[in-house]
Amino acid sequence: MEDLRSLTREERKQLLKEMGQPAYREKQIFKWICRGASSIDEMTDLPASLREALKERSSFEGPEIAAVQTSSDGTRKYLLRFSDGNCVEAVFMRYDYGNSLCISTQVGCAMGCRFCASTIGGKVRDLRAWEMLSEYTSVCRDTRLPINHVVLMGIGEPFDNYREVSRFLSDIHDPDGIGLSLRNITVSTCGIVPKIEAFGKDFPQVNLAISLHASDQQEREALMPIAKAYDIDALLAACRAHGEATGRRVTFEYTLIEGKNDSEKSARALASLLKGMLCHVNLIPLNPVAETGLKSSGRERAEEFRSYLEAHGVPATIRRRLGADIDAACGQLRKNTSTEVKR
Numbered sequence: 001m002e003d004l005r006s007l008t009r010e011e012r013k014q015l016l017k018e019m020g021q022p023a024y025r026e027k028q029i030f031k032w033i034c035r036g037a038s039s040i041d042e043m044t045d046l047p048a049s050l051r052e053a054l055k056e057r058s059s060f061e062g063p064e065i066a067a068v069q070t071s072s073d074g075t076r077k078y079l080l081r082f083s084d085g086n087c088v089e090a091v092f093m094r095y096d097y098g099n100s101l102c103i104s105t106q107v108g109c110a111m112g113c114r115f116c117a118s119t120i121g122g123k124v125r126d127l128r129a130w131e132m133l134s135e136y137t138s139v140c141r142d143t144r145l146p147i148n149h150v151v152l153m154g155i156g157e158p159f160d161n162y163r164e165v166s167r168f169l170s171d172i173h174d175p176d177g178i179g180l181s182l183r184n185i186t187v188s189t190c191g192i193v194p195k196i197e198a199f200g201k202d203f204p205q206v207n208l209a210i211s212l213h214a215s216d217q218q219e220r221e222a223l224m225p226i227a228k229a230y231d232i233d234a235l236l237a238a239c240r241a242h243g244e245a246t247g248r249r250v251t252f253e254y255t256l257i258e259g260k261n262d263s264e265k266s267a268r269a270l271a272s273l274l275k276g277m278l279c280h281v282n283l284i285p286l287n288p289v290a291e292t293g294l295k296s297s298g299r300e301r302a303e304e305f306r307s308y309l310e311a312h313g314v315p316a317t318i319r320r321r322l323g324a325d326i327d328a329a330c331g332q333l334r335k336n337t338s339t340e341v342k343r
Helices: 009-018 024-035 048-057 129-143 158-173 193-202 217-223 232-246 264-274 298-311
Strands: 064-070 076-081 087-095 098-102 106-108 123-126 149-152 185-189 207-211 250-256 279-285 316-318
Touching (some): 009 024, 087 106, 087 129, 098 129, 129 158, 158 193, 185 193, 207 232, 217 232, 232 250, 250 298, 264 298, 279 298, 298 316
Parallel strands (some): 098 149, 149 185, 185 207
Antiparallel strands (some): 076 087, 106 123
């Protein structure tokens, strides 16, 4: 049986019509989905007879929270297990401007970035839109706190799962449910160029972040296999076009790796590439991933790199490091099968 949450709103309306139910019942069901209901029985404003009929026609399972780890800085990392046994991680973070959730879009990742734990073992499958939404609702129910910002920066490449990501964005923004502002959502991609143009047309209000991590083509190819398919010139041209079309700045994520991309030469090349663009650079001292053998440039070098960019007209900041003590920082999330619950 197909999960009731996996249907689009129109498909649920059609199902209810076939069952002789009025269309407004779908709105009630959608509200329960967005509240994070764990079963059809929780939908107490539906007639008992309808709940029983829905259980005969569809499933409503998971995900379960398999583990929670809490960092010394208050960050929480969630391991969520779906009914097929696959797991992903999501990270809840507190900021002065509100609470933020980093969600995953795939089980594993096929992009092969050399510094990232998420790609170790490759991609298993895409997440469905409702599974992404359930990451949000599960964490909301567990924390009992509002989450007013979402970043699609967890496990997976969002633009490699564009259809389901698009549906998730529409669902979480739907005013009948959560109604999250699109301006409070950021989608990060390693640079699938054709999808950048589509994204700008489909979701001009959603923030775009580019995992750049290099200042020239050779440097980028050494770190990110995607660069062989879409070179850095094509990527930056797409980003310029995106900024011009949407009027919104592009964030470039740049992980600083000792001896790879952190030299003054790299800073100079990056400043030259981005000068005059509506953008911002988010510098990230590499968070340790044992399997990669790579080392972080450290905070001091990050400050020097930032200062150089700023002095040459490119806005830059250093990302606040949250959750590193529980492997919840940027680049550390991975598909996992741990069952230990830590709070």
